[in-house]
Amino acid sequence: MTKRHKKTGSRYGLQAVTLCISTALVLVLLGMVVFSVLSAQNLSEYVKENLTVTMVLSEDMTDPEAKALTNDLRKLQYVNRVEYISKEQVLKEQTAAMGTDPSEFIGTNPFVGSMELQLKSQYANTDSLKWISKELRKNSKVTDITYPQDLMDSVNQNLQRINIVLIVLAVLLTFVSFSLINNTVRLGMYARRFTIHTMKLVGASWGFIRGPFVRNAVGLGLLAAVLADAALAGGIYALYTYEPDVVMVLTWQVMAITGGAVLLFGI
Numbered sequence: 422m423t424k425r426h427k428k429t430g431s432r433y434g435l436q437a438v439t440l441c442i443s444t445a446l447v448l449v450l451l452g453m454v455v456f457s458v459l460s461a462q463n464l465s466e467y468v469k470e471n472l473t474v475t476m477v478l479s480e481d482m483t484d485p486e487a488k489a490l491t492n493d494l495r496k497l498q499y500v501n502r503v504e505y506i507s508k509e510q511v512l513k514e515q516t517a518a519m520g521t522d523p524s525e526f527i528g529t530n531p532f533v534g535s536m537e538l539q540l541k542s543q544y545a546n547t548d549s550l551k552w553i554s555k556e557l558r559k560n561s562k563v564t565d566i567t568y569p570q571d572l573m574d575s576v577n578q579n580l581q582r583i584n585i586v587l588i589v590l591a592v593l594l595t596f597v598s599f600s601l602i603n604n605t606v607r608l609g610m611y612a613r614r615f616t617i618h619t620m621k622l623v624g625a626s627w628g629f630i631r632g633p634f635v636r637n638a639v640g641l642g643l644l645a646a647v648l649a650d651a652a653l654a655g656g657i658y659a660l661y662t663y664e665p666d667v668v669m670v671l672t673w674q675v676m677a678i679t680g681g682a683v684l685l686f687g688i
Contacts, residue, residue: 469545646687
């Protein structure tokens with residue numbers, strides 16, 4: 422009897438270890454998907470906010486007028502950053518690039534000043550840029566508005582596709598995680614069916630019978646979630662060590678939501 426009890430306990434222990442490891446692996450994959458979705462969103466905002474809209478200014482615009490325009494632009498709700506590039510600065514940069522000063526043989530500075538705008542991410546799309554360009558052109562000192570239309574469309578389309586794929590993966594992995602835990606609990610109940618039947622015969626309620634199985638499943642899920650979070654934290658640290666600039670995309674909010682999601686799905 423003692424041997425049989427030890428053998429049964431050993432089998433249950435091995436089953437629990439297997440369940441914990443397999444659940445932790447699924448949760449790691451699920452955490453990676455959640456992490457990727459959130460990081461992709463931050464990456465999208467970062468890319469959009471670094472796309473440059475260039476306002477070409479007229480030749481007769483003075484520096485005081487340009488500074489006043491810069492201050493006005495900074496007050497607009499859709500502008501994130503503004504940089505004024507004077508025609509003298511452009512001449513200096515082009516002289517350094519070409520190795521000769523064009524104004525020496527032309528007799529005057531052939532370049533014009535410009536404003537480089539970075540918009541807030543929610544305005545960095547085709548529809549918003551149409552009315553923004555129209556509004557900026559109302560200033561008589563602005564001769565042209567240019568921005569990378571094709572690049573912006575490509576970024577928006579690709580990020581939308583990536584988000585859809587990651588969300589589908591997250592749903593599938595969530596289903597796999599729940600199915601795995603549910604099937605394991607069912608197998609555990611089947612393995613102890615005779616004990617359960619005996620408990621029913623002595624009048625035990627279903628809540629009393631289910632209690633140990635539910636507590637065991639929650640405990641194993643919590644342990645698996647902690648292991649998965651530890652593995653994800655190690656992966657994030659390794660990524661940061663390899664590429665420190667990744668902190669611009671991997672914020673503490675992303676890591677907190679990822680860790681919380683893994684714990685939630687594990688329990």
